[in-house]
Amino acid sequence: MENQKLANTHDQKCRICNSSLIKLLDFGRQPLGNGFLNRVDFKEEYFYQMEIGYSNTSKMVQLIKQPEPEKMFHDEYAFFSSTSKNMSRHFEEFAESVIQSEYIDKKSPFVIELGCNDGILLKHFSSRGIKHLGIEPSENVAKEANKHDVNTVCEFFSENLADKILKEYGKVDSFLAANVMCHIPNLNDVVKGIKKLIKPKGVVVFEDPYLGDVIDKTSYDQVYDEHVFLFSALSISYLFGLHDMELIDVQPQNTHGGSMRYTLALKGSYPVNSRVENLIEKEKSQGLDDLGKLQKFSENVEKSKLDLITLLKDLKKQNKTIAGYAATSKSTTIFNYCSIDENLIDYICDTTPIKQGKFSPGMHIPVVSHSEFIKNPPDYAILLAWNHAKEIMQNEKEFTKLGGKWITHVPKVQIIE
Numbered sequence: 001m002e003n004q005k006l007a008n009t010h011d012q013k014c015r016i017c018n019s020s021l022i023k024l025l026d027f028g029r030q031p032l033g034n035g036f037l038n039r040v041d042f043k044e045e046y047f048y049q050m051e052i053g054y055s056n057t058s059k060m061v062q063l064i065k066q067p068e069p070e071k072m073f074h075d076e077y078a079f080f081s082s083t084s085k086n087m088s089r090h091f092e093e094f095a096e097s098v099i100q101s102e103y104i105d106k107k108s109p110f111v112i113e114l115g116c117n118d119g120i121l122l123k124h125f126s127s128r129g130i131k132h133l134g135i136e137p138s139e140n141v142a143k144e145a146n147k148h149d150v151n152t153v154c155e156f157f158s159e160n161l162a163d164k165i166l167k168e169y170g171k172v173d174s175f176l177a178a179n180v181m182c183h184i185p186n187l188n189d190v191v192k193g194i195k196k197l198i199k200p201k202g203v204v205v206f207e208d209p210y211l212g213d214v215i216d217k218t219s220y221d222q223v224y225d226e227h228v229f230l231f232s233a234l235s236i237s238y239l240f241g242l243h244d245m246e247l248i249d250v251q252p253q254n255t256h257g258g259s260m261r262y263t264l265a266l267k268g269s270y271p272v273n274s275r276v277e278n279l280i281e282k283e284k285s286q287g288l289d290d291l292g293k294l295q296k297f298s299e300n301v302e303k304s305k306l307d308l309i310t311l312l313k314d315l316k317k318q319n320k321t322i323a324g325y326a327a328t329s330k331s332t333t334i335f336n337y338c339s340i341d342e343n344l345i346d347y348i349c350d351t352t353p354i355k356q357g358k359f360s361p362g363m364h365i366p367v368v369s370h371s372e373f374i375k376n377p378p379d380y381a382i383l384l385a386w387n388h389a390k391e392i393m394q395n396e397k398e399f400t401k402l403g404g405k406w407i408t409h410v411p412k413v414q415i416i417e
C-alpha cells in the first residue's frame with residue numbers, strides 16, 4: 001500500500017526525456033536552500049513543495065518542482081566556493097589534471113567553466129596565461145572571480161549564449177563544470193550549446209554529487225532547491241546520448257560526500273575507458289535504475305529523520321546545548337524536513353560574512369560567526385558540513401578537547417565518539 005502511494009506517477013514530466021515522473025519522496029514545504037534572511041523578511045519568505053521523482057526512461061532522479069533560477073542565483077548569492085581549504089586544493093588538482101590531459105591543445109588551449117563561482121578553479125588557468133572564460137549568473141560571486149583575473153560573463157548558460165561565445169571567442173578544448181550541471185533544469189539546451197562550442201576533439205568534464213553515494217549514505221540533504229538532479233553514469237549517458245555524445249571516462253571524487261567526475265566527448269572521437277562500463281554495471285547491481293531500491297532509500301530517509309529528532313530531543317531533555325556547525329544549503333533541507341528550530345538548536349555558526357547576523361531559511365535559527373562558537377561553545381555541535389568533516393575536525397581540536405561532542409546524520413544519526 002505504502003509502495004503504491006510512493007509509486008504514483010506525477011503530472012510533471014522528466015526534464016530530460018519527457019516521460020512521466022514517479023514520485024519517490026516528499027520533503028514537505030521548503031524554503032530556498034541558501035535563502036538566509038533578516039527578521040523583517042520572515043513574513044514574505046518564499047516556500048515551495050519539495051518532492052523528488054524518478055524517470056524510468058532517462059534514469060534521472062530529479063526535483064518535481066524547482067523555484068525559478070533567478071530566485072536562487074542573483075547578486076546576493078550566499079555560497080562562495082573558496083570557504084574550504086580542502087576544496088581549494090581539490091580545484092587546484094582538477095585544473096592541473098585538465099592542463100596535463102590529452103584533451104587539451106598544448107599550443108593554444110581554451111577552457112570554459114560553467115558556474116565558475118569565485119574563480120576557485122579558473123584562477124589556475126588565468127595564472128598560467130591560459131585562455132579561459134567563466135560563465136556565472138550570480139553577480140556578487142562573479143565579481144569575486146574577476147578579482148582573481150578570471151574573465152567572466154554574468155549570465156545563465158544556454159544554446160543562445162553558446163552562439164554568442166562562439167562568435168566572440170571561438171571553440172573550446174575543455175568545457176568544465178563543478179557542482180553546477182546538477183543545478184540546471186534545461187540540460188538538453190545546455191548540452192546543445194556545449195556541442196556547438198567544443199572542438200571536434202573537445203571534451204566536457206564535470207563533477208557533481210553522486211546518486212550512488214547519496215543512496216549509500218542516506219545523505220538526503222543533497223536534495224534542495226538548487227540541486228534539480230542527482231546524477232549517475234546511467235542518467236548522464238542517457239542525457240548526452242540524446243545529443244550524439246558519449247561518456248568516455250568516470251572518476252569518483254571524495255568531495256561533497258561522494259561525487260563523480262564525468263568526461264564526455266562527441267561519439268567515436270575517443271576510446272571509452274573501461275571504468276565507464278564497470279561503473280554502469282555497479283550502478284545496476286546497486287539498483288540505481290530500480291524503482292524498488294530507490295523507494296527503499298525513501299524509507300531510509302524517513303528513519304534518519306526520526307532518529308535525528310529523537311536524539312536532539314533526548315539531549316534537550318538532559319539540558320544540553322546544541323549548535324549547528326556551518327550554515328550549509330544542505331542543512332536547510334534537514335531542519336525544515338525534520339522541523340528542527342530554535343527550541344532544539346541555539347544557533348548555527350558559519351564563516352561566510354553574508355550569512356552571519358541573518359536567520360536560517362524556514363526555521364529561522366540565528367546564524368552567527370565562528371568566533372561566537374569559540375566564545376559560547378555548545379555541549380553538542382551538529383556537523384552540518386559533514387562533507388568537510390576532516391577539515392573541520394582538524395580545526396576544532398580544542399572544542400573536542402574541552403569535552404564538546406559532535407553529532408552527525410551521515411551515514412547514520414550518531415554522536416561521534
Ligand code: DWN
Nearest residue numbers: 079083084179226326327328329330350351352385388
Ligand atoms: O552545490 C553547491 C555546493 C557545492 O555548495 C551549492 N548549491 C551550494 C553549496 O552547498 P553547501 O552550502 O551545502 O556547501 P558546503 O560546502 O557543504 O558548505 C559550505 C558552508 O559551510 C559555507 O557557508 C561555509 C561553511 N563552513 C564553515 O562555516 N566552516 C565551511 C567550512 C569548511 C568550515 O570550516
